[in-house]
Amino acid sequence: MSVNMAKGQAISLQKDDGGTLTAVRMGLGWQAAQRRGLFGSRTKEVDLDASAVLFADKEPVDVVFFRHLVSDDGSVRHTGDNLVGGVGQGGDDEAILVDLQRVPVHIDQIVFTVNSFTGQTFQEVQNAFCRLVDETNGQETARYTLDGGGQYTAQIMAKVHRVGAGWSMTALGTAANGRTFQDLMPSILPHL
Amino acid sequence: MTAELVRGQNHVLPRTRLEIRVSAGRPIVAGATISDEQGKVRGGDWVAHPGSPSLPGLEVSKQAAADHRLAVDLGALPPGADRVNILLALPVTSGAPGEGGGSGAVSFGALAAPFVAVTGLDGSEIASYTITDLGAESAVVALELYRRQNAWKVRAVGQGYAGGLAEMLTDQGLAEARELAARILDAVASGMARSVAPPPQRTAESDRVRQSAQSAQSAQSGQSAQSGTDGHSHGHSTQSAAPAPAEGYTAGSAGEQDDFTLQRPAPPTSMTPDQPGQPDQPGRPEVADQQGQSAQTPDAASTGGPVDYTHPSRRTAAPPVPAPTAPPAEPGQPARPVAGDANGWSMEERLYNQVWGMFEDLARSVAAYRSAVDFAESRMEKELDQVLSDPRSRIGGQGDAAREAARAKQAKLVEQARAVLDRDLAQLAAESEVVEPALPPPFAAWDNPVWHAYRVPMEIPMALRLGDLHLPESADLRIPMLMRLPLERGLWIDSGRNASSATASLADSDEMGRLAMDTAVAIAARLLAVYPPGDFAVHVIDPAGTATGSLAPLRDAGVLAGSPTAGATGVSETLAQLTRRVDLVQMAVRARAADSLPPDVDTAEQLLIVNDFPHGFDDRAVTQLRYLADEGPAVGVHLMMVADREQASGFGPVLDPLWRALLRLTPVPDDHLADPWVGHAWTYEPALTPPGSQVLPDVLARVADARRAWGR
Numbered sequence: 001m002s003v004n005m006a007k008g009q010a011i012s013l014q015k016d017d018g019g020t021l022t023a024v025r026m027g028l029g030w031q032a033a034q035r036r037g038l039f040g041s042r043t044k045e046v047d048l049d050a051s052a053v054l055f056a057d058k059e060p061v062d063v064v065f066f067r068h069l070v071s072d073d074g075s076v077r078h079t080g081d082n083l084v085g086g087v088g089q090g091g092d093d094e095a096i097l098v099d100l101q102r103v104p105v106h107i108d109q110i111v112f113t114v115n116s117f118t119g120q121t122f123q124e125v126q127n128a129f130c131r132l133v134d135e136t137n138g139q140e141t142a143r144y145t146l147d148g149g150g151q152y153t154a155q156i157m158a159k160v161h162r163v164g165a166g167w168s169m170t171a172l173g174t175a176a177n178g179r180t181f182q183d184l185m186p187s188i189l190p191h192l
Numbered sequence: 193m194t195a196e197l198v199r200g201q202n203h204v205l206p207r208t209r210l211e212i213r214v215s216a217g218r219p220i221v222a223g224a225t226i227s228d229e230q231g232k233v234r235g236g237d238w239v240a241h242p243g244s245p246s247l248p249g250l251e252v253s254k255q256a257a258a259d260h261r262l263a264v265d266l267g268a269l270p271p272g273a274d275r276v277n278i279l280l281a282l283p284v285t286s287g288a289p290g291e292g293g294g295s296g297a298v299s300f301g302a303l304a305a306p307f308v309a310v311t312g313l314d315g316s317e318i319a320s321y322t323i324t325d326l327g328a329e330s331a332v333v334a335l336e337l338y339r340r341q342n343a344w345k346v347r348a349v350g351q352g353y354a355g356g357l358a359e360m361l362t363d364q365g366l367a368e369a370r371e372l373a374a375r376i377l378d379a380v381a382s383g384m385a386r387s388v389a390p391p392p393q394r395t396a397e398s399d400r401v402r403q404s405a406q407s408a409q410s411a412q413s414g415q416s417a418q419s420g421t422d423g424h425s426h427g428h429s430t431q432s433a434a435p436a437p438a439e440g441y442t443a444g445s446a447g448e449q450d451d452f453t454l455q456r457p458a459p460p461t462s463m464t465p466d467q468p469g470q471p472d473q474p475g476r477p478e479v480a481d482q483q484g485q486s487a488q489t490p491d492a493a494s495t496g497g498p499v500d501y502t503h504p505s506r507r508t509a510a511p512p513v514p515a516p517t518a519p520p521a522e523p524g525q526p527a528r529p530v531a532g533d534a535n536g537w538s539m540e541e542r543l544y545n546q547v548w549g550m551f552e553d554l555a556r557s558v559a560a561y562r563s564a565v566d567f568a569e570s571r572m573e574k575e576l577d578q579v580l581s582d583p584r585s586r587i588g589g590q591g592d593a594a595r596e597a598a599r600a601k602q603a604k605l606v607e608q609a610r611a612v613l614d615r616d617l618a619q620l621a622a623e624s625e626v627v628e629p630a631l632p633p634p635f636a637a638w639d640n641p642v643w644h645a646y647r648v649p650m651e652i653p654m655a656l657r658l659g660d661l662h663l664p665e666s667a668d669l670r671i672p673m674l675m676r677l678p679l680e681r682g683l684w685i686d687s688g689r690n691a692s693s694a695t696a697s698l699a700d701s702d703e704m705g706r707l708a709m710d711t712a713v714a715i716a717a718r719l720l721a722v723y724p725p726g727d728f729a730v731h732v733i734d735p736a737g738t739a740t741g742s743l744a745p746l747r748d749a750g751v752l753a754g755s756p757t758a759g760a761t762g763v764s765e766t767l768a769q770l771t772r773r774v775d776l777v778q779m780a781v782r783a784r785a786a787d788s789l790p791p792d793v794d795t796a797e798q799l800l801i802v803n804d805f806p807h808g809f810d811d812r813a814v815t816q817l818r819y820l821a822d823e824g825p826a827v828g829v830h831l832m833m834v835a836d837r838e839q840a841s842g843f844g845p846v847l848d849p850l851w852r853a854l855l856r857l858t859p860v861p862d863d864h865l866a867d868p869w870v871g872h873a874w875t876y877e878p879a880l881t882p883p884g885s886q887v888l889p890d891v892l893a894r895v896a897d898a899r900r901a902w903g904r
Contacts, residue, residue: 061563106609
């Protein structure tokens, strides 16, 4: 059963049976722009990008995005850039896989962001969502809806952080502006 | 690597100067149309056809033929051009049947499936497509080259038209389609009428192609010819030469030319970490745009019949032997590793992939450890600074306590990181323990018992072990360094003393020279052993005769192609012979006439070991070596230099491109190789035979026996 998260809500990533999650996937999906009738080739495509920034004690250590698809330690992997989105409701168009067991010991927070590379604001994007999936059984643990987000081109989605021996996730949902994660760094820092 | 496309599939084109090869069983017409963003052909001058074979950026043949080669330069297309459609049509032979084409075939359904391929100018195939399921059509759009995100791609279209060329051109928005179609077919018919026999396309075509290939290569070959005749133009030619590094290898950043990055052949492009911080680069990696592509694909099924998604040339003869999988793990314990636990169609491929998987895992585990340790250090520094700047810490034991706490925090984090690393290393070591004994001879170390059971192979293996790699964190865990065969670049065994300083003091320069030659001989022997008998020939240039001792195993077994050459005459003779071989094979490959090579050209792969470079080499010989290093690997001529870069510095910067073209190996352990993922400096150690071992002579004797038995 998935939890529809509200802004600022934190959920623990403990499994129902008490064990902690070992692998999670941050999925991002959105609907491709409507095809125009006559001149289909001039359809304005929407390119959203998912990124993950790895922090150690509030300092960015590594980042996973479309130009660096695997963190140096191999624990965080981006499945690849999608430039146009999906055809409608449904699956993830971009995904970032996190092997929580392999995350280096000094990394204590991982922040997930979404940027509109082509510059459309979230008002113009349809059916955009971001969700967290337990990779071991494919169940969705949390879902966050993006559209209707107003005049913003980026959103700081959520963070996964260490709590004791396990991990917890907090939905952030802060709007921001920027083309790639670099533009977002000032907005991310207050949430650490 | 060739991509075999199915209908609707697309593929990125790595360059803009291309050739399109077409082959059909019967003479057909091949042409091309240029269209703009809306897919519209703007006029008759945007159509290349036999009546008008040359357009800016396009050249097609003047007549119908069973085989075509179209030349395309996407960079030279007229402004506004966004797409190039490669089209095929059947010649209509009304009334006057030509010899070859008048067979009365009026639809593609009566012919064998036409095959089209996009190749580079050197003939290397980029993508190919077999147009299947054609029926009543007499014209077909085979391929579409189109611009996307400032890059060019090719798509397999296979859209047929029962109404022939006229209908096709109408569909592409050309106003005078009907007239033009008639003109094209007229031109074809008159071409056929002129020709007495079925047109000898091969000669005409290959001539034309060779010219276009030459013009493309003129930058390179012209420059090497120039520096060959004019020994004083070195400085100039070096600048213009800046050899394109072989694809798949990234030489280190500009500052560190000695560092090579090992690259797994054909890795996902995403594996190469890009520079962050340049978000506006146009060449954005395009990874997952399939959906967008398919949305734009013309309706391929409109000719009727369902789209066949099965690959036309894929025949699964027998399912591969299932890969061994690790037994289920005990609860709480990591799974016990098994050799061959990776993807692949054969055990060899699975082991190869497994070794690369171990390589990557070790690189990443160590990266995690180093990153954690660095962070712990810098955090401690910061905290100690804070303590120092805090006036309260000067009173009493508060400062000491704070310092102690900072150190404890650092020690704890390092300890945690070490524990994780040890866990990973233990798992990899266990895997290495089962994988090493399972390796076949080409992948195995010389002390592996598999070499005692060595038998001469019938096939070229996937890869060759050049040595071992390890990191300082885990000196015991050796990863085999596997290089794909045939070698894509030459080797340079560095006999210089710029290796690690510890060994430099031990070994003087003569000793290093001997060790380097031993390494070269061990690699050459391994290459001889893993190729089928007679498929690999080793030449040696040893100008001063200093390598006699090292070469003994090869010479005694009689597996060298002639005795080592010495002296300036010998050097130039050997180089001239190999240069000629490269030229001839290149020509034959381009003209697709491999059977017309002179009988004295040895088609086996050739390896040239050059000892003591630059001793006894003149400018001309150096130019030839560079030519061999650049052009040789593609046509099976490989270079192995045993040289000290510093001694060779007398030649000035002219040699830099040569060094860069070669993969540097060292006869003693040295950390100069970088992995493709994180870029650690890995310590390379050559694969040498254990002291006193007879394995090398034994194996080479078997190679020599097999050669005699095969009469080679």
